[in-house]
Amino acid sequence: MSERGGWKRFADWVNGETEAGDPTTQYVMDRRPARIQEAHELHEARERLRLKKFLGLYPLAAGLLCVVLIFILLSTVIYIPPFGQPGNPTNNEVSQHYLEKTVEETGASNAVTGMILCYRGFDTLGESCVLFLAVSSVMILLQRDRNNTGERAQLRMKREDAAERGHEDNILQKSAKLLIPFVFLFAAYVLMNGESSPGGGFSGGAILSGGLILYSVAFGPERLSRLLTRSLYSGVRVVGLMAYALTYGVYIFAGANGLSIDMEWMMTVIELAVGLVVACAIYGFYAMFQRGKI
């Protein structure tokens, strides 16, 4: 390409002779790997071929792998300790401790509640964070903004709202009016009685959000969003998780450092906080999927 020697070209390049159109630069760039020189169409065609090949081969390989995995698992699980025997390795002193000491140490007679809120409360805090994160990421995705809502979508939403307002469902509204207080009452009952019966923060919160969703369906989301405004919603959501994290943080700090703080009230606070977090999360999912705003 050029009549100058290789060394000279290299020296020029090192000396920084990289003026526009300079043959040395041209040389370096011409020798660059094919990927930047390749014609666009060629690359495209090759990519398409690769995609096709991938889509053809992939199910075969994946299917084979899955079947192999399932057979390995099947031939494994028949050798695990037999179902329902009291002598299995899982039924060791830990579960015994949970069952026999839970009333005394945590004040909860429901051993599962005692375990997830006290003994292994850090997992439960993580789990509440998962719910919180999931709502936040659904918000990133579905909350109305200029990326995901065109004018047509907005028009459609307006039309739907107008249609809904015109056709109020009498049966639904009357029965909802009747049911909702009981739903909330039941939610409160489940929420507060998690320590001594099946239930607790998670179930209670889910029932609570069920009541909210019923209200929203019967009377229209606009009426609900006048009661439960956006700032109130995010406030409750944050306060719930914050209360949980703070209470549990104090509890961990005190417990690990051997300080004796009276933590009788902890279970109640945590149950309530979990209930709020769960209710907000499920209602948030519903509202985001339905309308893209709270």
Add this chain to the structure above:
Amino acid sequence: MRPFYENLPFLSMFAAIFCGVLSSVIRDGRRAYVLALAMAAVTAAMSAVLLYYVCTRDVSFVYSMGRFAAPYGNAIKAGPLQALLATVFSIVMGLSLLGGGRGLSHDILPEKQGLYFVMADLMLAGILALIYTNDMFTAYVFIEITTIAACAMVMAKDTGPNLIATIRYLFMSLLGSGLFLIGLALLDSIGGYLLMEPLARAVEILAELGRYHRPLIVSIGLMVVGLGIKSAMFPFHLWLPDAHGGATSSSSAILSGIVLKGYVVLIITLMTRVFGLELMREVGVTHILLIAGMLGMIFGSLAAMREYHVKRMLANSSVAQIGYIFMGLGLGTEFGVAAACFHILVHATCKPLLFLCAGRLSDVSGHHRSLKNLRGSAYRDFGAGVGFTVGALSMIGIPLLGGFVSKLYLSEAALESPYVAAVLLTIAVSTVLNALYYVPATLAIWVRPPWEEIREVMHDVKPEDTRFDRSFFTASALFICLVFLLGIAYHPVMNVIYAGIRLM
């Protein structure tokens, strides 16, 4: 009453959780950004203090999360290795956010920036918990936190290809956590404990007696493969290039620098603390890791050579670098694990540097991404050019830079293993392949193309894009310092790692 420094791991995790929750009510994205930076600085400082204490006293300690001692309550465990990793990861997190700040405000809608920092903060909390955890189920929960946060960080840019990359990433990750969970269930059924120390004793007894041999092997395999899928082990790496290549610079830097490593750290914890290296060697899991690692080193580099999109090239190179780490683990010796740990640190500093610099270079070149359009871009932002060069040279393995030292230690660790020849050959081939795509990329950014091309590339560049970016410059300079630090003062770092593995 325990000494105060033992509270630091717990405090740093909770600080991250608090900041994350708080960020969701901050309307102003700028403030959430500052909060996230402050949080990273605070956790880094706490972890550094912890590192100082555990190193000078040469201890590791179990911290019970609550009133109830192990095995009844949750617990975390911290030693020199955990403190070192937490310090480095917090610093990398902070610097990645600092360096990509302008990109963040460009790529993400203002009203959603607060939510982005929720993800970033809680992801750091998840990673810290994965490092410190001493309980299998806590590990699972925090794996899921990290997964969701990482996926949300990929899709925060909110373009079509981003969404597709995210859903592929999400499905693969969830498959990985599913496998991990079923492995955990099997292990629980035969071991009966969730806390790592009692579980390790139970596993040891089972292995000695030979009872439940098959469930034990299968559960170890499932856990390692599940975590391997999430950290892009070789045959399961196909989701990575799109996810890391398409995200905004900060996200790419954080994902490749920290998130991939979080799962590897968990594998290391499982290997050394729960199952023991001897058992891992006996059941052959290390061989799988070794082979997957070596294949990843080669094929990741080959895939990177084919790329013309600079960030996808870097993402494919991550597959190769993760391969190095898995190869080190696959040697199944303490030296191998230590070398792998060092490579985790090296890659956690180099790759974010490369991603940030690549992002900056493409910002000053009209947001073009292909190497062809980035020619000569180093002259438009000198700091980014130098940073890219240093990162690339470190990846190739030039002395005085971190990458050289980790390759040296990996080769040294390989000398004791029966696969010396294969491992050394793979390292050599992989180094050559690394050079084959990093050198041209570096040359490309330093060589000026003809004027017409520059004009074409630059015709729609806004002036605010080319303005000097102080925060990027700071972050890049600090990253370069870290790379040099790892390359020159590697001896103390290695000592900390050895102590950490001994005190696992």
Add this chain to the structure above:
Amino acid sequence: MPELVAQNRYAVVAVILFGIGLLNLMLQQNLVKKVIGLSIMDSAIFMLLASLGYIEGHGAPIVEEGAVDASLYINPIPSGLVLTGIVVSVSVTAFSLALVQRIYQRYGTVELPELLERAKKEED
């Protein structure tokens, strides 16, 4: 062999369900069906986990007054883990469905091959 299967019947069923979910997740081309497969897979794991804690003839782990004896109740640990796991599974399902919805808004399809083709076309 049959005794072995009968001994661990719940685990075997759980693994079969897991396989169904896994195959759906990997082989379905429709994103919504993939999400369904994922849910099946998670539920199967929870079934396996829950079956670990059961002890024949023992009652639910709600300790009654005067009957504080571990041999009356089933093992509470797996139940607690399942509770945690279900919440995690709900969260990831919601997240992936939201993602699918956005992809549908953006590209007008949830079939994977079509989706990839349209994305490719747009890129050009």
